[in-house]
Amino acid sequence: MVDYSKSKHVNVLDFGADPTGTKDSAPAIQNAINSVAAVPGGGSVEIPSGIYLVSNDFINLRDRVEVYGHGFSTQIIGFNKNPKILRDVDGDDMECQGVFHMGSYNTFVGDMGTNIPMRFGVRDMFIRAANLNLLNPNIRKGFFEYQIAQGKHVADNYIPDNIAGIIVHTRYDIFNEPEAAPIISNIEIWDTAIGIAILGEHDRAMKVDKVRIRKTRRQGLLVGKPVGHVQRRTESLNSGAADNKFVMVEVSDANLGGGYHGAIE
Numbered sequence: 001m002v003d004y005s006k007s008k009h010v011n012v013l014d015f016g017a018d019p020t021g022t023k024d025s026a027p028a029i030q031n032a033i034n035s036v037a038a039v040p041g042g043g044s045v046e047i048p049s050g051i052y053l054v055s056n057d058f059i060n061l062r063d064r065v066e067v068y069g070h071g072f073s074t075q076i077i078g079f080n081k082n083p084k085i086l087r088d089v090d091g092d093d094m095e096c097q098g099v100f101h102m103g104s105y106n107t108f109v110g111d112m113g114t115n116i117p118m119r120f121g122v123r124d125m126f127i128r129a130a131n132l133n134l135l136n137p138n139i140r141k142g143f144f145e146y147q148i149a150q151g152k153h154v155a156d157n158y159i160p161d162n163i164a165g166i167i168v169h170t171r172y173d174i175f176n177e178p179e180a181a182p183i184i185s186n187i188e189i190w191d192t193a194i195g196i197a198i199l200g201e202h203d204r205a206m207k208v209d210k211v212r213i214r215k216t217r218r219q220g221l222l223v224g225k226p227v228g229h230v231q232r233r234t235e236s237l238n239s240g241a242a243d244n245k246f247v248m249v250e251v252s253d254a255n256l257g258g259g260y261h262g263a264i265e
Contacts, residue, residue: 008043010036012052019050024081026054029067037062047125049073054099055081056163061102061120061182069125072188076100078163079130094230096162096193099127102182103169106230108200110171121183122166129163129192159217159256165189170200171240181205188212195251197222199229201240209247213254218261220251226265 010032013019017028029047036043042064049070058078061067069076078099095106100122103109166189168182185207189195195213198206199222213220223246224239225231254263 006039008036008039008041009046010043011046011048013048017047017052019048019052021051021053021075021077023053024055025052026058029054029059033059033062033065033067036065042066042119044068047074047076051075051077054078056097058097058163059100061100061122061168064119066121066123066183067100068121068123071124071186072126074125076125076127077130078127078160078192080160080163096164096167098164098167098197099129099192100165101167101169103167103200105164105167105169105194105197105199108169108171108231110200119181121185122187123183123185124187126188126190127165127192128190129160129165159191159193159215161193161217161257163192164194164197165192165213167194167197168200168206169197182207184208184211186210188214189216190214191216193217193257194222195220195254198244199225199240206244208244208249211249213249213251215253215256216251217257218255218259219265220254220263221246221249222265224265 012025012029012032015028015032015035017025017032029045029052032045036045042062044066045068047067047069052075054076056078076099095104097104102120166184166187184196187210189212193216195216196208196211197219211221223244226239231237249264251263255261
């Protein structure tokens with residue numbers, strides 16, 4: 001039996017992830033990430049071609065760990081196995097979790113008064129959200145296509161309101177090395193509340209490139225906390241998400257929930 005406890009590169013299949021889209025692979029993928037994160041200097045986690053169902057609380061990204069797939073033949077589908085009503089402090093149902101995340105929409109990750117750099121990445125994969133039961137075989141045809149076949153065209157019928165594709169929400173107050181310098185590259189995201197949300201106070205030097213986002217209930221790409229966010233109630237407060245780099249980002253069919261959200265904000 002191979003000991004992966006000291007491996008700087010692991011494959012999620014060796015941790016029990018299911019590439020057939022039959023069972024929940026979230027625990028296996030998370031265990032693979034945690035294993036690499038425990039190795040000094042971190043490393044990489046490979047998700048081979050296949051369909052991987054992941055349930056909430058989804059996949060928590062870790063410092064110094066890069067997660068990568070085999071292009072769009074690696075499909076990660078987040079679904080509400082146990083749906084949660086996530087609300088902000090005023091009771092507004094705006095909170096959501098990312099299929100891949102560091103923090104959530106409302107809550108940042110970080111220890112105030114420390115400087116722990118975060119360098120991590122997600123690349124080369126397809127991410128989608130779905131309101132489906134775990135063993136529903138229609139997941140293999142693609143949830144959006146299934147809904148169209150059923151004659152359902154309204155966002156409420158097929159786009160979960162509390163699942164984002166990727167959320168990065170970090171905060172550290174002592175400056176030295178950039179607190180967060182993640183990479184998000186060659187990603188396609190469909191059918192989510194928000195495609196990508198970069199919300200941290202100092203998400204500096206993040207590199208986002210070759211991203212396509214389609215059919216979101218709210219924003220496609222959200223950079224910085226909008227006015228009304230639980231941590232930015234007024235325009236005068238800092239929106240965060242400074243000094244990031246974006247190349248080749250395409251967003252279409254955003255704001256399908258009928259709110260006041262832009263494709264890119």
